[in-house]
Amino acid sequence: MSNDENTAFSSEMENALSTYQEDFVRENLMSDSFLDFVEQNTKPIDLLFAYYRCAIMEVETKFNVLDESLSVELDRNPIESIQTRVKSVDSLLRKMRRKNIPLNLSAIEEKIHDIAGVRVICSFPDDIYELAEAFLAQDDITLIARKDYIRNPKPSGYRSLHLIVEVPIFLKNEKRNMKVEVQFRTIAMDFWASLEHKLHYKHDLPPERAQALADELRDCAEQIEHLDQRMQAVRNEIVTYNKENPKESEFPGFPLIN
Numbered sequence: 001m002s003n004d005e006n007t008a009f010s011s012e013m014e015n016a017l018s019t020y021q022e023d024f025v026r027e028n029l030m031s032d033s034f035l036d037f038v039e040q041n042t043k044p045i046d047l048l049f050a051y052y053r054c055a056i057m058e059v060e061t062k063f064n065v066l067d068e069s070l071s072v073e074l075d076r077n078p079i080e081s082i083q084t085r086v087k088s089v090d091s092l093l094r095k096m097r098r099k100n101i102p103l104n105l106s107a108i109e110e111k112i113h114d115i116a117g118v119r120v121i122c123s124f125p126d127d128i129y130e131l132a133e134a135f136l137a138q139d140d141i142t143l144i145a146r147k148d149y150i151r152n153p154k155p156s157g158y159r160s161l162h163l164i165v166e167v168p169i170f171l172k173n174e175k176r177n178m179k180v181e182v183q184f185r186t187i188a189m190d191f192w193a194s195l196e197h198k199l200h201y202k203h204d205l206p207p208e209r210a211q212a213l214a215d216e217l218r219d220c221a222e223q224i225e226h227l228d229q230r231m232q233a234v235r236n237e238i239v240t241y242n243k244e245n246p247k248e249s250e251f252p253g254f255p256l257i258n
């Protein structure tokens with residue numbers, strides 16, 4: 001075959017192959033029977049993820065209620081913001097592979113505790129413990145695990161209080177206990193963790209530079225902890241002063257509501 005004939009032949013082969021691939025996908029992977037098979041097989045996992053979303057709603061509401069009630073009591077909101085997320089399927093599969101978890105739904109529910117995640121960002125460090133204790137005191141919350149990375153920071157410098165809890169969700173005919181990971185952080189701790197997460201991976205630095213940057217990030221975490229403590233001290237002084245020097249009412253003896 002000449003060169004021209006050769007080129008024409010390979011392009012004909014490529015076209016035939018691509019037509020064959022498209023026909024294969026249409027007739028097999030897009031067939032009714034295969035799509036029914038996919039639906040039947042993904043329904044249990046879709047349902048499980050729906051349960052985790054319900055558990056997140058329950059927990060988020062609990063924190064909104066605590067914030068609302070404490071805001072009246074303390075005259076300020078201890079929660080700055082709440083973020084929630086359900087683990088993505090690909091990160092769930094990666095974790096199952098990493099931890100060698102059997103490929104069935106009950107193993108997933110039992111062994112993976114962070115499919116439902118709620119992050120509570122607080123104003124001051126003390127708010128974290130006050131909220132966590134109030135949350136854990138609720139009689140439908142069961143503590144599964146507590147990791148205090150504020151009192152015992154990770155080697156990276158990471159600080160947060162993590163709770164794994166079980167919360168009931170009420171379905172049409174059943175009550176189900178779902179696990180949720182709750183992470184409590186101050187705004188300052190969250191600032192560090194968010195940026196460190198962005199900087200942490202996908203770099204190819206030589207080991208000694210990587211170590212120097214890790215040290216730098218840990219140092220930043222320590223400075224941030226120091227700032228949190230200073231802000232907390234300012235708040236404590238104001239609270240103590242206000243307690244010791246209550247404002248005199250301009251209308252003594254005339255309560256509006258008894």
Ligand code: GTP
Nearest residue numbers: 095114147154156157158162192193194196197198
């Ligand atoms: P995972 O398999 O990642 O869930 O680890 P684990 O089950 O041992 O839980 P761990 O107590 O380490 O907390 C996991 C979560 O905390 C992560 O998904 C992050 O959100 C956060 N986290 C833990 N360590 C760090 C860290 O060094 N930097 C940042 N930015 N986040 C961290």
Ligand code: MG
Nearest residue numbers: 113114115181
């Ligand atoms: Mg995790």
